[in-house]
Amino acid sequence: MNRSGSVEIDRLIQILARLPGLGPRSARRAVLHMLKKRDSLMAPLAAAITDVAEKVHVCATCGNLDTSEPCAICSDHRRNRSIICIVEEVADLWALERAGSFSGLYHVLGGVLSALDGVTPEDLNIASLIERAGSDEVEEVILATNATVDGQTTAHYITERLKDAGVAVTALAHGVPVGGELDYLDDGTLTAAMRARRPF
Amino acid sequence: MPPATEEYGLAQTAHDRAADNIVAVSTAASSGQMLRRLTLANFRNYRELDLRLTDIARPCPIVLAGPNGAGKTNLLEAISYLAPGRGIRGARLGDLTRLGAVGPWSVSARLQTPAGEIEVGTGMQAVAAKSAGETEGGGNGTDVEDPSSGRLPERRIVRIDGSACRPAGLARIATILWLTPRMDRLFVEGSSARRRFLDRLVLGLHVGHGREIAAYERAMRERLNLLTHHGVDGGDPAWLTALERQMAEHGVAVAAGRIDAIGHLTEQIANQPAGAFPKAVLALQGLLETGLQTMAALQVEEDFARKLAANRALDARSGRTSEGPHRSDMLATHMAKGLAANLCSTGEQKALLVGLLLANAAMLKAREDRPPILLLDEIAAHLDEAHRRALFESLLDLECQTWLTGTDMALFSPLGGDTLRLSVQDGQILEAA
Ligand SMILES: [Zn+2]
Numbered sequence: 001m002n003r004s005g006s007v008e009i010d011r012l013i014q015i016l017a018r019l020p021g022l023g024p025r026s027a028r029r030a031v032l033h034m035l036k037k038r039d040s041l042m043a044p045l046a047a048a049i050t051d052v053a054e055k056v057h058v059c060a061t062c063g064n065l066d067t068s069e070p071c072a073i074c075s076d077h078r079r080n081r082s083i084i085c086i087v088e089e090v091a092d093l094w095a096l097e098r099a100g101s102f103s104g105l106y107h108v109l110g111g112v113l114s115a116l117d118g119v120t121p122e123d124l125n126i127a128s129l130i131e132r133a134g135s136d137e138v139e140e141v142i143l144a145t146n147a148t149v150d151g152q153t154t155a156h157y158i159t160e161r162l163k164d165a166g167v168a169v170t171a172l173a174h175g176v177p178v179g180g181e182l183d184y185l186d187d188g189t190l191t192a193a194m195r196a197r198r199p200f
Numbered sequence: 201m202p203p204a205t206e207e208y209g210l211a212q213t214a215h216d217r218a219a220d221n222i223v224a225v226s227t228a229a230s231s232g233q234m235l236r237r238l239t240l241a242n243f244r245n246y247r248e249l250d251l252r253l254t255d256i257a258r259p260c261p262i263v264l265a266g267p268n269g270a271g272k273t274n275l276l277e278a279i280s281y282l283a284p285g286r287g288i289r290g291a292r293l294g295d296l297t298r299l300g301a302v303g304p305w306s307v308s309a310r311l312q313t314p315a316g317e318i319e320v321g322t323g324m325q326a327v328a329a330k331s332a333g334e335t336e337g338g339g340n341g342t343d344v345e346d347p348s349s350g351r352l353p354e355r356r357i358v359r360i361d362g363s364a365c366r367p368a369g370l371a372r373i374a375t376i377l378w379l380t381p382r383m384d385r386l387f388v389e390g391s392s393a394r395r396r397f398l399d400r401l402v403l404g405l406h407v408g409h410g411r412e413i414a415a416y417e418r419a420m421r422e423r424l425n426l427l428t429h430h431g432v433d434g435g436d437p438a439w440l441t442a443l444e445r446q447m448a449e450h451g452v453a454v455a456a457g458r459i460d461a462i463g464h465l466t467e468q469i470a471n472q473p474a475g476a477f478p479k480a481v482l483a484l485q486g487l488l489e490t491g492l493q494t495m496a497a498l499q500v501e502e503d504f505a506r507k508l509a510a511n512r513a514l515d516a517r518s519g520r521t522s523e524g525p526h527r528s529d530m531l532a533t534h535m536a537k538g539l540a541a542n543l544c545s546t547g548e549q550k551a552l553l554v555g556l557l558l559a560n561a562a563m564l565k566a567r568e569d570r571p572p573i574l575l576l577d578e579i580a581a582h583l584d585e586a587h588r589r590a591l592f593e594s595l596l597d598l599e600c601q602t603w604l605t606g607t608d609m610a611l612f613s614p615l616g617g618d619t620l621r622l623s624v625q626d627g628q629i630l631e632a633a
Contacts, residue, residue: 113439114422115421115423116418116421120435120436121436149446149450152446153439153442153445153446154442156441156442156445157438157439157441157442160438160441161438
């Protein structure tokens with residue numbers, strides 16, 4: 001398929017082509033481009049990838065990705081520790097951080113419930129969430145799962161499980177069409193949704 | 201994001217082709233909702249087709265005449281995929297691909313709307329067996345069919361002005377309504393066909409109706425999956441409760457949409473003068489539809505969620521969801537005779553259906569300023585001359601783009617001079633003499 005003549009280059013193309021958004025054609029283009037800029041691009045990229053692969057891990061508290069444990073957000077004492085915002089994926093956490101409208105802590109579920117796809121509560125970071133929400137310093141939990149059926153089912157499920165935790169449960173005011181994903185929202189929309197959150 | 205267009209073959213069909221099967225039809229200016237161009241690739245018996253209707257002044261009847269098997273109904277079917285759902289035949293996506301075709305089928309169109317011209321494309325992408333981590337949840341712009349079947353999943357992809365969207369999003373673009381010979385038994389067969397007919401009527405007024413149905417059905421399938429695999433508590437009662445709340449929210453939205461649409465249709469029928477087609481009295485039958493007549497939506501939602509919880513054992517045993525808007529029905533009565541539609545003669549049933557469709561089109565035109573596109577398959581041959589003339593007069597009054605098929609072009613002569621007449625032969629289309 002990717003016959004470049006070199007086994008090593010073909011292997012690189014094949015790996016790159018597995019990345020989201022890249023196909024075989026764009027992977028070949030990317031590799032050729034890197035090979036042309038070996039010193040200014042390829043070597044620093046290789047070093048950066050090695051660095052991240054070695055040092056980054058999942059924060060045991062919130063599920064964020066970082067080099068420190070707990071992550072920079074969890075260990076930042078200027079942040080409001082009484083509010084936890086629940087998101088599906090790290091990408092959603094990043095989106096909210098980019099918008100800069102939230103100063104509390106996060107909890108990354110790692111997906112959404114889906115009986116049809118075989119994703120159960122045990123596959124998500126829900127038990128650890130229930131435990132965190134049970135601590136005295138937590139007063140509010142914000143549900144920021146996507147407005148999809150599975151995202152909202154997960155939100156309802158968490159609400160059920162938090163019934164006796166003694167925390168206020170609120171949800172982002174999504175003015176988002178069903179199927180909209182946080183990651184795709186602009187910062188202004190996210191900020192407005194965060195400000196206008198309501199009891200769930 | 202879905203992969204690039206090269207794999208869909210959609211970009212390709214949008215290009216001009218110097219192929220042998222291009223038809224350009226001229227007549228001039230513009231208004232109303234209509235197809236201006238239709239391009240097919242590997243669809244049923246069409247290898248490729250580029251039908252251009254660029255110079256038509258306004259929506260008019262379009263007659264497709266030709267021998268049986270020429271591809272007249274296939275063309276209507278292709279157009280029906282510019283709406284959400286499974287088209288006029290309810291076919292499997294994979295069955296639409298032309299036999300012997302290398303790539304999957306695609307249909308694209310340039311649609312003229314009051315808001316300007318829109319490019320719409322749809323087609324099938326056969327996806328390879330799912331490999332972990334490569335499919336993102338839900339996947340924008342796709343619909344997976346038959347997740348339980350052993351075959352490779354088939355995805356329908358949709359693009360509107362170049363951006364991927366879900367098939368349900370097509371409802372925003374155009375309302376497409378149809379009558380086909382297989383709907384002749386609509387009033388006597390099971391309720392599912394009537395529900396589909398009803399929901400397509402609703403879609404014309406409420407573009408979000410398809411999304412509500414899809415969300416309701418998704419939650420319903422998830423709940424049933426938990427019940428059949430883990431029994432009454434689903435392994436985790438809170439999970440079932442969460443799904444039942446979703447079913448209640450979306451289910452009530454579905455029922456409310458139906459009530460609203462039937463209300464407007466009933467009003468339209470009441471205000472229309474009596475004509476060749478009998479008037480129908482419509483009634484909705486269903487748990488939520490009935491509940492909404494007397495209770496607030498929130499109350500109906502609560503009650504339905506409770507009912508679903510109470511039905512868990514029953515549903516787990518039977519392997520089906522015993523109550524909900526997926527079991528509702530639309531009942532029709534011949535107004536003048538006071539007779540239920542299913543007890544009327546075959547001819548009367550057909551006339552009732554035609555009357556309903558015309559009333560719905562008139563209602564949409566009056567309320568939404570968005571007349572639907574109509575697909576009428578083999579309709580002329582099944583009506584006597586008086587009804588045929590009455591139908592044609594109504595169609596000309598409505599000023600909808602109406603696609604009609606028939607074997608005999610002569611039957612359509614009362615449609616007059618503003619009609620486009622095309623002859624279909626072996627997947628080829630020619631302007632008729
Ligand atoms: Zn953390």
